[in-house]
Amino acid sequence: MSLVRWDPFRELEEVSDRLNRMFARPAASRTNGKETMIVADWTPSVDISETEGEYQIKAEIPDVKKEDVKVTVEDGVLTIQGERKHEKEEKGKKYHRIERSYGSFVRTFSLPDVIEEEKVKAEFRDGVLNLHLPKSEKAKPKAIEVKVA
Numbered sequence: 001m002s003l004v005r006w007d008p009f010r011e012l013e014e015v016s017d018r019l020n021r022m023f024a025r026p027a028a029s030r031t032n033g034k035e036t037m038i039v040a041d042w043t044p045s046v047d048i049s050e051t052e053g054e055y056q057i058k059a060e061i062p063d064v065k066k067e068d069v070k071v072t073v074e075d076g077v078l079t080i081q082g083e084r085k086h087e088k089e090e091k092g093k094k095y096h097r098i099e100r101s102y103g104s105f106v107r108t109f110s111l112p113d114v115i116e117e118e119k120v121k122a123e124f125r126d127g128v129l130n131l132h133l134p135k136s137e138k139a140k141p142k143a144i145e146v147k148v149a
Contacts, residue, residue: 041103042084044129048109055115055133059107062127063100069129073117080129081106114138 047058059080061069069082086102111117114135121132 042101042105043107044080044105046107052135054135055112057109057129057131057133059129059131060127061105061129064127066124069124071120071122071129071131073111073120076111076113076115076117078109078111078120078131078133079106080108080131 044059044061046060049056049058057078061082061084064082064084068085069080072079081104083104084102111133115133116136119134123130123132
């Protein structure tokens with residue numbers, strides 16, 4: 001067993017990170033009339049962009065299998081949830097440091113009214129979940145011809 005020098009600031013950072021993750025957790029949808037809280041162990045990073053025709057969300061979820069990810073759209077809320085499983089402990093293998101987070105995750109996003117929920121598409125490749133959220137026709141800009149009087 002080796003001795004590790006105690007760093008109180010590192011411990012404060014870890015507590016701060018845990019608190020930030022805890023308060024960033026959204027409440028899950030109601031089930032059987034009761035609201036439940038989904039406890040997430042980590043949160044994937046996302047990029048959200050917009051074009052004339054759609055919104056796009058890219059979520060980084062490396063080492064997660066496609067079947068361990070669930071995407072739902074309900075009542076104007078997009079939910080991404082899943083789980084990254086920890087590797088099985090192997091005999092003769094000891095870890096010196098584990099910094100990656102494992103366990104369940106949840107991200108929810110309120111969608112604007114202009115999204116066509118039934119046309120949302122999801123692709124999963126190389127550890128990135130790519131969601132396409134098309135805008136309805138009424139949301140797309142239209143050019144109006146100005147006439148000279």
